[in-house]
Amino acid sequence: MRRALELAARGPAVDPNPRVGCVLLDADGRTLGEGWHRGAGTPHAEVAALTAALADAGELPPGTTAVVTLEPCNHTGRTGPCSQALLDAGVSRVVIAQPDPTPLAAGGAEHLRAVGVEVVTGVMEREATALNEWFTASARLGRPVVTLKLASTLDGRVAAADGTSRWITGEQARLDVHRQRATAGAVVVGTGTALADDPQLTVRLPEGDPALALLHVAEGAPARQPLRVVVGTRELPASARLLDDVAETLLLPTHDPAEVLTTLGGRGIHHAWLEGGPTLAAAFLRAGLVDRLVHHLAPALLGSGAPLTGDLGIGTIAGLDRWRLDDVTRLGDDLRLTLTPEGAA
Amino acid sequence: MRRALELAARGPAVDPNPRVGCVLLDADGRTLGEGWHRGAGTPHAEVAALTAALADAGELPPGTTAVVTLEPCNHTGRTGPCSQALLDAGVSRVVIAQPDPTPLAAGGAEHLRAVGVEVVTGVMEREATALNEWFTASARLGRPVVTLKLASTLDGRVAAADGTSRWITGEQARLDVHRQRATAGAVVVGTGTALADDPQLTVRLPEGDPALALLHVAEGAPARQPLRVVVGTRELPASARLLDDVAETLLLPTHDPAEVLTTLGGRGIHHAWLEGGPTLAAAFLRAGLVDRLVHHLAPALLGSGAPLTGDLGIGTIAGLDRWRLDDVTRLGDDLRLTLTPEGAA
Numbered sequence: 001m002r003r004a005l006e007l008a009a010r011g012p013a014v015d016p017n018p019r020v021g022c023v024l025l026d027a028d029g030r031t032l033g034e035g036w037h038r039g040a041g042t043p044h045a046e047v048a049a050l051t052a053a054l055a056d057a058g059e060l061p062p063g064t065t066a067v068v069t070l071e072p073c074n075h076t077g078r079t080g081p082c083s084q085a086l087l088d089a090g091v092s093r094v095v096i097a098q099p100d101p102t103p104l105a106a107g108g109a110e111h112l113r114a115v116g117v118e119v120v121t122g123v124m125e126r127e128a129t130a131l132n133e134w135f136t137a138s139a140r141l142g143r144p145v146v147t148l149k150l151a152s153t154l155d156g157r158v159a160a161a162d163g164t165s166r167w168i169t170g171e172q173a174r175l176d177v178h179r180q181r182a183t184a185g186a187v188v189v190g191t192g193t194a195l196a197d198d199p200q201l202t203v204r205l206p207e208g209d210p211a212l213a214l215l216h217v218a219e220g221a222p223a224r225q226p227l228r229v230v231v232g233t234r235e236l237p238a239s240a241r242l243l244d245d246v247a248e249t250l251l252l253p254t255h256d257p258a259e260v261l262t263t264l265g266g267r268g269i270h271h272a273w274l275e276g277g278p279t280l281a282a283a284f285l286r287a288g289l290v291d292r293l294v295h296h297l298a299p300a301l302l303g304s305g306a307p308l309t310g311d312l313g314i315g316t317i318a319g320l321d322r323w324r325l326d327d328v329t330r331l332g333d334d335l336r337l338t339l340t341p342e343g344a345a
Numbered sequence: 346m347r348r349a350l351e352l353a354a355r356g357p358a359v360d361p362n363p364r365v366g367c368v369l370l371d372a373d374g375r376t377l378g379e380g381w382h383r384g385a386g387t388p389h390a391e392v393a394a395l396t397a398a399l400a401d402a403g404e405l406p407p408g409t410t411a412v413v414t415l416e417p418c419n420h421t422g423r424t425g426p427c428s429q430a431l432l433d434a435g436v437s438r439v440v441i442a443q444p445d446p447t448p449l450a451a452g453g454a455e456h457l458r459a460v461g462v463e464v465v466t467g468v469m470e471r472e473a474t475a476l477n478e479w480f481t482a483s484a485r486l487g488r489p490v491v492t493l494k495l496a497s498t499l500d501g502r503v504a505a506a507d508g509t510s511r512w513i514t515g516e517q518a519r520l521d522v523h524r525q526r527a528t529a530g531a532v533v534v535g536t537g538t539a540l541a542d543d544p545q546l547t548v549r550l551p552e553g554d555p556a557l558a559l560l561h562v563a564e565g566a567p568a569r570q571p572l573r574v575v576v577g578t579r580e581l582p583a584s585a586r587l588l589d590d591v592a593e594t595l596l597l598p599t600h601d602p603a604e605v606l607t608t609l610g611g612r613g614i615h616h617a618w619l620e621g622g623p624t625l626a627a628a629f630l631r632a633g634l635v636d637r638l639v640h641h642l643a644p645a646l647l648g649s650g651a652p653l654t655g656d657l658g659i660g661t662i663a664g665l666d667r668w669r670l671d672d673v674t675r676l677g678d679d680l681r682l683t684l685t686p687e688g689a690a
Binding site: 150152153154155156157159160161162164165166167168282285293295297298299300301302303304307308309310311312313314315316317318319320321322323324325328330333335337339 | 495497498499500501502504505506507509510511512513627630638640642643644645646647648649650652653654655656657658659660661662663664665666667668669670673675678680682684
């Protein structure tokens with residue numbers, strides 16, 4: 001399984017599909033074939049491993065075991081169900097790390113057991129799950145995981161009275177934003193921010209930065225940029241940097257956060273990174289559709305200027321929207337707070 | 346000197362006067378007498394040590410050394426100058442830890458040297474200075490040190506839209522407030538807060554809390570409470586808890602922070618602890634009269650309600666009031682940030 005996890009990790013970390021590795025072993029534990037999933041539209045890990053094994057041997061020896069980091073899928077997408085492919089090839093035992101968290105693809109283990117294959121589950125499950133953090137969480141939620149990025153002064157201002165805001169946070173906090181964007185399938189802003197700041201919203205990182213690996217899709221292919229998403233009904237000028245050709249941009253003329261997430265989920269996005277502004281933040285918070293806050297706090301005061309979020313519909317202290325502080329990290333002069341909703345797992 | 350520092354630490358930590366210890370040694374290093382300052386209005390450490398030594402011996406032997414944690418004073422207050430008292434008693438050598446930071450009382454070492462006494466300075470100076478942190482800082486500033494306490498949500502709100510604010514922070518943060526009050530000579534609020542919250546502003550700590558020692562004045566004497574100060578021109582109702590007889594309350598009908606500090610400095614207060622509200626905070630911040638921020642940050646959002654500070658007169662981002670983050674400590678679910686002005690020593 002350790003080898004299968006190594007293989008899985010070669011796949012693209014941010015992809016509609018999870019990273020999966022598979023090793024086929026004969027009855028004596030010798031490797032017959034290895035495979036991993038290289039991203040949406042390419043063969044699944046099991047099929048890749050079978051192809052490798054069959055190319056050498058023509059057929060699998062009796063007593064072949066498939067070791068796979070994620071439960072073999074049981075549905076037909078762009079590829080056929082892997083559970084059936086393993087059966088057809090004569091695999092007699094399947095060892096699985098993580099059960100498939102998607103209702104659509106699950107059931108592979110059950111199907112295999114039903115036809116008499118020995119199935120072992122839960123081997124190094126934690127390690128396998130960690131490989132596909134956003135995929136797993138998103139599958140559980142049935143929508144993309146939403147991280148809301150906040151950046152403010154100690155008094156919760158995101159801009160000075162005249163609207164200027166560059167820069168409240170320092171260089172390290174801004175670098176952190178680019179790294180976090182790289183973990184997301186989509187970077188989302190409201191039209192207000194798009195018009196006020198004219199951001200490019202791409203991932204821009206110095207050479208050698210480890211987060212650059214998250215933009216890797218396949219060997220030789222150009223780096224993936226997260227989808228840029230602009231939410232709201234106001235029009236952007238043709239000169240907007242968001243409309244350049246460095247990355248794809250999706251304009252969603254809606255004010256409904258749920259609609260935004262349905263659209264993004266439909267595009268295979270597991271993690272949406274929201275960069276504001278206050279109106280978009282308030283809309284997602286009010287809808288209960290924020291799973292994580294990443295708050296860059298600058299040790300500074302403004303005393304006036306735009307607030308961190310718009311009205312949340314909270315009238316009295318009993319309605320206080322409490323979060324759990326999971327992590328506090330210094331980023332240069334600034335502080336990064338990472339929070340999840342109270343009571344979240 | 347280590348013994349002199351031990352003696353000094355017996356004095357009241359929060360007092361108009363610094364804590365000082367003194368040991369008199371004969372030429373062979375034998376102790377002739379010890380003394381420490383027990384608080385304003387009682388004999389200085391040098392005089393206490395001389396009294397002890399002379400009670401036993403009648404006079405000091407030749408070659409007596411005085412070891413004292415703070416430069417002997419050179420002025421006549423409620424007691425005469427200690428430098429002269431040491432001279433009169435025939436001390437021939439004086440070893441000093443911390444030089445006197447007050448312009449009024451300094452010059453003792455110089456005076457002693459001028460009349461031929463051997464003077465050694467700087468022995469364990471850091472330890473001695475730490476004994477009288479607020480006294481020393483206040484002497485350097487020529488006014489009380491001002492700590493502004495802030496408490497807010499992540500979005501910088503100190504109350505919900507309807508004015509309710511109990512409680513934004515948790516029990517541990519509130520306990521911390523009482524401990525910090527105990528370090529101050531005065532606890533200061535504006536009339537707005539006094540009227541809105543009807544606070545008592547006393548130090549209330551559970552038995553056995555180490556900060557209770559800060560309220561100690563002298564053996565057997567009742568615990569000292571910091572002076573309660575209300576700044577502003579609005580009148581308090583006779584029923585206000587601030588007007589109870591648990592502690593003294595000073596009403597200062599002014600809006601001028603400098604005037605407040607002059608008054609408090611005149612009362613021998615070295616450390617003023619400001620508890621708000623936003624108007625008082627803004628007045629002190631605008632005047633550049635805040636030396637330290639203690640910010641209790643609750644991991645929560647409100648989206649509306651009273652802001653952390655009033656207008657600071659900052660119109661654009663270039664005017665951002667930056668602070669240096671000296672410490673980050675978790676207090677239960679909350680976070681305490683301690684900050685000093687950028688560029689402060």
